[in-house]
Amino acid sequence: KSYTVQLHLLYFLEKKYELGYHHLKAGFARPVIVHRAILGSLERMIAVLTEQCGGKWPFWLSPKQLVLCPVSAYYKDVAEKIAARLRLEGYTVNTDESDQTLAKKVRNAQIQYYNFVGVIGEEEVKAGVIDVRDCEKNTRIGKLTIPQLCKFFESLKPPKSNVEVEIHEHDDSHLKLNEELQEKMFLEGNGYAVGKRDFDEFAKIKDIDPALQNLIRWHKYMTHLTKKDEVPEKAEQVEQKQE
Known part of the structure; x- marks a missing residue:
């Protein structure tokens, strides 16, 4: 068996380091030190993998x-x-x-x-x-x-987890939107006026990479619009305003 996760309860080191805390009663009490290593050290992980694979790495x-x-x-x-x-x-x-x-x-x-x-x-x-x-x-x-x-x-590569797939799809969609907004102010039509697509994409977006400045600029403006209740009720109203 190989162990990488460690959880130790130390009952003696608190005296060595003179650790204490105020108790409900008068005086100090000695704490129990909880020493944990959830993933273990890098060296330990490599050693475990080497032993498990026997040198024949996937x-x-x-x-x-x-x-x-x-x-x-x-x-x-x-x-x-x-x-x-x-x-x-x-x-x-x-x-x-x-x-x-x-x-x-x-x-x-x-x-x-x-x-x-x-x-x-x-x-x-x-x-x-x-x-x-x-x-x-x-x-x-x-x-x-x-x-x-x-x-x-x-x-031969292992299949991606659902979380990894979702992250990559999320990043790719943001990158495409950022590139599109490089020469446009909005996503709808020619980019000169806000439209239904802008509000649809705005509703989907949660976290944005700080490096995507075009998308951040657009998102700030869309946030301002939604706070002022300027969201059109129907797509037809947006098209009429653009005309």
Whole structure:
């Protein structure tokens, strides 16, 4: 078993530090110190994860996601270019440019707990693909193009929680509104007059990132309008005023 959460009751340290408080009766009383660590230290969390995984980290958390193994020195440059491309996508990719045999390179990748190994040779270069193998299962995934490989890696990430999805959707919608308000005063129509869409969006918005200045400006003005009871009862009234 591994423990990260700690809750200690200390009955003796209060004397060492001369801690006390006024009691209902005359004099002082010694408190009981509550020492808690809800998440534990970073070092403890890493140690627990390392023990649980046994060095075989899940792909989304692994520091060794993929190693590219060129079959000969002739394909080293190609392997490095592919590695650089995958790094831009956010993946941890290394290349094995040693002079060892391909079988030895694959074996080394397994010993070093890489998640996947990619083989690059003449056939792969001509077809524009990478021969990908699963190091842990010792099975062949297949020959994938870079977009296909990125899509495969993306599928290995854990699903987002409902809260995370809601946060991202919330942030994206605010960002789009902020960009739209960069050259407009209001959201409705041409942006010169307040409209039904402004009031609809205003009713949805709660917390705004301070960095979204255009949205904040619009929100302050909409707050002022609603406080003065200037909300139109019908969308038709707004359209008539705009005309």
